[in-house]
Amino acid sequence: MLGGLCVKSFAAFNNGPIGLRSLAAPRPFQLVDQQPGRRSCGENRPRVIPTLASWDPGENEMRRTFGRRNAAAIAAGGVLASLVRSNRARAAVAADMAEPAPGLFVRVGVTEDATAANIDAIANIGFVVGREAVAVIDPGGSLADGLALRAAVLARTSLPIRYVIVTHIHPDHILGSPAFVQDKPVFIGHAALPGAIAERGAFYQTNMHTLLGDDGGAAVMPDRLVATTDTIDLGGRVLELRAHGPAHSGSDLTVMDRATSTLWAADLLFETRVPSLDGSVRGWLRELTALEATQAARVIPGHGPASMPWPDGVADVRRYLQTLAGDVRKVLDSGGELEDAVSVAAQTERGRWQLFDDYNPHNIAHAVHELEWENPL
Ligand SMILES: [Zn+2]
Numbered sequence: 001m002l003g004g005l006c007v008k009s010f011a012a013f014n015n016g017p018i019g020l021r022s023l024a025a026p027r028p029f030q031l032v033d034q035q036p037g038r039r040s041c042g043e044n045r046p047r048v049i050p051t052l053a054s055w056d057p058g059e060n061e062m063r064r065t066f067g068r069r070n071a072a073a074i075a076a077g078g079v080l081a082s083l084v085r086s087n088r089a090r091a092a093v094a095a096d097m098a099e100p101a102p103g104l105f106v107r108v109g110v111t112e113d114a115t116a117a118n119i120d121a122i123a124n125i126g127f128v129v130g131r132e133a134v135a136v137i138d139p140g141g142s143l144a145d146g147l148a149l150r151a152a153v154l155a156r157t158s159l160p161i162r163y164v165i166v167t168h169i170h171p172d173h174i175l176g177s178p179a180f181v182q183d184k185p186v187f188i189g190h191a192a193l194p195g196a197i198a199e200r201g202a203f204y205q206t207n208m209h210t211l212l213g214d215d216g217g218a219a220v221m222p223d224r225l226v227a228t229t230d231t232i233d234l235g236g237r238v239l240e241l242r243a244h245g246p247a248h249s250g251s252d253l254t255v256m257d258r259a260t261s262t263l264w265a266a267d268l269l270f271e272t273r274v275p276s277l278d279g280s281v282r283g284w285l286r287e288l289t290a291l292e293a294t295q296a297a298r299v300i301p302g303h304g305p306a307s308m309p310w311p312d313g314v315a316d317v318r319r320y321l322q323t324l325a326g327d328v329r330k331v332l333d334s335g336g337e338l339e340d341a342v343s344v345a346a347q348t349e350r351g352r353w354q355l356f357d358d359y360n361p362h363n364i365a366h367a368v369h370e371l372e373w374e375n376p377l
Pocket of ligand 1: 168170248249267302
């Protein structure tokens, strides 16, 4: 166990002591196995825990839609099929939302790993309301989380949810997608997202189903892909979408709301919770530099507060990544290997971040795997 608070079976999800199979960041989920003197995963419950009760978009519509969009996921896990069959009468309680800019709403995720108690509501997710339509930015970490977000939208506007923007592959951002299928939105993602879903979607779905049952959710294949930049118009409110190279993940998308000068950076920016690396440490540093040139009044981080003045937060993430890369390079340059790096890399950052020991070893493994190829030894 890698300092793994609440980790019941680290290896089971990561293919070894420091798995290179998933390196999912945040990890797909962790099961509660509380030990004396250790943090309780469920002690900080989310402010709103939806009591789900309605998954009722119409059975036939669900079959048709999922058949088209997510046949692979159904075949792989059968979870969506059971959702379709269940057709239970449920009602989600609307998530608490902050409104850091007019018409732009953020549900702040808890700084925990996914548990049944927090329904994987651990990422910052939300939506933007224009004159004619709504765009959801990240549908949530589970079906339950997505339904709570959808209820929050419906509590504020009767405008249609025309777009669901998925900022990247990670489960805490994508698995709420099925909650919105009934709205028939255009699902938008990075051009690399379909490949990432094909590779990991069933894995994430199965694990979240183990944690939450039918409320676990699934990834939905995007209808519209962004390879460089794109725009969508919500009616007098244009959102600019930007696809990034491998950084936090391999499918990072950011969103600029020009109307309020708000940059939705998603997981390119972490605050409080230690950044998790699943793309490229060098690439992430490059993307941060490029992103810093963006003019914005505020930023929405993927984890941390509802918003921060821009570019606050960049310096912390950059320092962490530079320290991580620098320390790993030193180990590699001196002939060391992964096990040598794990005990030393980025240790000076320990006191600055929460969940540090849950993620830093993953980040080190990823950085070693990436940076060893630039080392001639
Ligand atoms: Zn992420």
